[in-house]
């Protein structure tokens with residue numbers, strides 16, 4: 001098993017360092033004592049999820065799985081935004097091929113993170129709307145800093161979250177709360193998110209949040225990793241399999257939906273109303 005010897009650990013750390021130099025959008029470091037990896041999203045300015053960032057997250061998760069990571073903390077380099085969700089400018093008047101790849105990579109990220117064999121924590125150190133909430137939801141535990149927002153606001157933008165994301169929300173906060181939250185596209189303040197169980201703990205600083213995240217990961221120190229991951233797979237597997245079966249069909253519907261003029265009009269309005277940067281006419 002990886003990390004059993006100092007040599008293995010050193011090898012993995014070097015490997016990750018080398019890897020991180022190749023990935024400017026996701027910085028990965030490994031705590032040599034605990035073996036926990038921290039993946040920091042660093043796409044300026046709001047970690048909006050375009051194809052390049054999604055691809056790098058997907059590769060990172062693949063490498064962590066391959067190297068039998070002991071635990072992952074996912075966080076943001078920004079002190080204001082964890083991730084602003086899908087890059088709305090890339091969804092506007094898009095190239096169909098790029099959109100296809102983008103959606104398919106988003107599905108891969110969900111499958112790899114929601115289904116990872118190692119334990120995962122999101123340190124939500126900034127706003128986390130839509131795809132930002134998706135990243136946090138696919139982790140096993142969420143520690144959030146005060147005075148930010150989190151939630152699935154897709155309904156406000158003019159579409160429904162896909163089934164697998166609805167499953168993730170339902171599995172976290174229960175069906176009743178999920179129905180209220182998703183149909184209204186609610187964005188919750190940190191304290192509200194804590195009350196409904198969308199986040200597990202609140203922290204006052206990033207350092208405190210990292211400490212809480214490590215405490216969560218340390219809970220598994222004495223649990224055999226294969227027993228832990230088999231149990232996680234039993235709990236999450238059906239939702240992942242449902243997406244795997246429907247992956248290509250969903251990509252087709254998504255491309256049709258996003259390239260439709262009605263969606264493009266409502267996206268244009270949303271950008272003009274909500275984002276500082278405007279569309280070039």
Ligand SMILES: CCCCCCCC/C=C\C/C=C/C(=O)SCCNC(=O)CCNC(=O)[C@H](O)C(C)(C)COP(=O)(O)OP(=O)(O)OC[C@H]1O[C@@H](n2cnc3c(N)ncnc32)[C@H](O)[C@@H]1OP(=O)(O)O
Pocket residue numbers: 045046048080081083084085086087088089127129130131132134153154157159160161162165250253254257274275276277
């Ligand atoms: C089966 C078929 C199904 C089809 C249906 C499709 C379903 C898709 C479903 C789910 C997956 C996920 C979807 C999404 O993620 S959609 C994206 C939704 N995101 C948002 O609504 C967030 C919008 N942004 C904000 O609310 C705020 O920007 C903020 C709270 C994140 C941060 O606020 P603040 O700190 O005040 O920063 P600014 O508003 O000033 O923004 C800074 C900077 O960043 C730009 N920006 C913000 N968000 C985005 C974004 N999502 N994409 C691209 N760019 C973004 C903003 O314009 C500013 O730019 P600048 O002026 O040039 O600095």
